[in-house]
Amino acid sequence: IAQALAASINDPETASVEVAGGYLNFFLNRTNFARDTLAAIDGQFGHANIGEGRVICIDYSSINIAKRFHIGHLSTTMIGHALKRIFDALGYRTVGINHLGDWGTQFGKMICAYKRWGDAAQIEAGGIDAMTALYVRFHDEAERDPSLEDEGRAWFKKIEDGDPEALAIFDWFKDITLKDAKRVYDKLGVTFDHYTGESFYNDKMGRVIDELTEKGLLIESDGARVVDLEADGMPPCLILKRDGATLYATRDIAAALYRKDTFDFFKCLYVVAYHQDLHFRQWFRVVDKMGYPWAKDLVHVSYGMVSYEGQALSTRKGHVIYLDDLLDRSVEKALAIIEEKSPDLPDKEAVARQVGIGAIVYTALYANRIKDIDFWWDRALNFDGETGPYVQYAHARCCSLLRKAADAGVRPADADSFAALCDDEAQETLRLLSRFPEIVREAADRYEPSMITRHITRIAQAYNKYYYEHRILDDDAAASAARARLTEAVRDTLKRGLWLVGIDAPERM
């Protein structure tokens, strides 16, 4: 059968068909493959319009007030940011939402601690660290004096009731936290369209309670109000506490209703660690039971837990790496390498920031998101092998070659004969380039930015190998133009891929 099929295939793009056991091997016309692949590549490579007219809401980063940005926040922040860029590239309209954790009893405790042991000057000077110190102290003191817990709850009640003093302190804490976070976001190049946190939905809970009641879904259980999910094999979803206060799930449902009304999303993504899996399955099901068919468009994009040298992160115990420190050390190391290898580089500090931060971001988006990450300093600060700097280096090398080509009067745009790109190394590079748009779509389908990170790494590897095996610029003008055109396509694709996962691509490093 294979032989009969092989004999019957007559396609101009297929150079030959060979039978190998039960397989048919198709060999493409290498010159045409090079020509067609390169014709499709420009600075927007991978762009599509499949998402036109569709909105994707992405809930990511979602930091808590009064907590400093640490490595545990990196996955949600960078996965969400990358997904935003990926869906943008596919023509969707994306709405990035930082769903701030700015509601709950812990903020009453913060205010309680501040009133007892803090003062304004100390907070202004110490910023978020001073707030963390108060938080830690509250827990220490509350162990000895449990009445503090009640005092904390009372302060939270004041926030809920709109007490001016409580609100003023709380807004002030929020402001300090956001300023600190925004500094980190600026370093990472991460942006949001909205900072609507949990408190934003405080006046939008009534609708959830009313609808659940009307639809007969809300039942009393041990004094609380819940939606029973036994038929779905899940524990009940808690909607109202015994004292009538709302819960996490209530606010998430209120936020989902609001987002559907406001944005009419095609999908609403929640980039949250997998330990909240049950929570999302529960309230997604509640929305479904409320009769909303778009419940199926709510997606928990879960990712693995972060630990530090084998132990769980803990702000309270001080077992934590702050992102500021990590980024600073990475940039510092990048600068040291630049001083050693490229002492004459202009804008050394700026490039060191691009490389140092790129290394951290790359690592966050390298493995499948479900993998747990155990942080080790030496691993995080490695710039060799499959790393951000490796891909950036390949990109910078392409830029360098293209500068040299321009000096020699070789223009990639003049390439019109591609016979020079028929060798195995060039063809492997071209094959990987040609798959890039498909990889971008798959990364979107699977909500998996690491697919892009890994693919651009393979392109960089293939090109580096090609570079060592073949001279790009030589006396043959036509061949040089073709190889320069391949170099340009690699440069554009690496830059594009790096951009999609949130990493800068310096032209020199």
Added chain:
RNA sequence: GCGCCCGUAGCUCAGCUGGAUAGAGUGUUUGACUACGAAUCAAAAGGUCACAGGUUCGAAUCCUGUCGGGCGCGCCA
């Protein structure tokens, strides 16, 4: 106890809807900078794909069970 997820080379990970000799990086050993950038490239060594069954012409991949690990399971978020 129940539920979700994970288990592939010493380490960190790829391996998509089952298909040809399971691949990278790192670490170890070794080689390559007087031609375009050595943050690079090349070579060697390194795997009972946790284990046991099953389905199939064919299983790392699908099904069942066992073991090991992470996480979760009502008034926190």
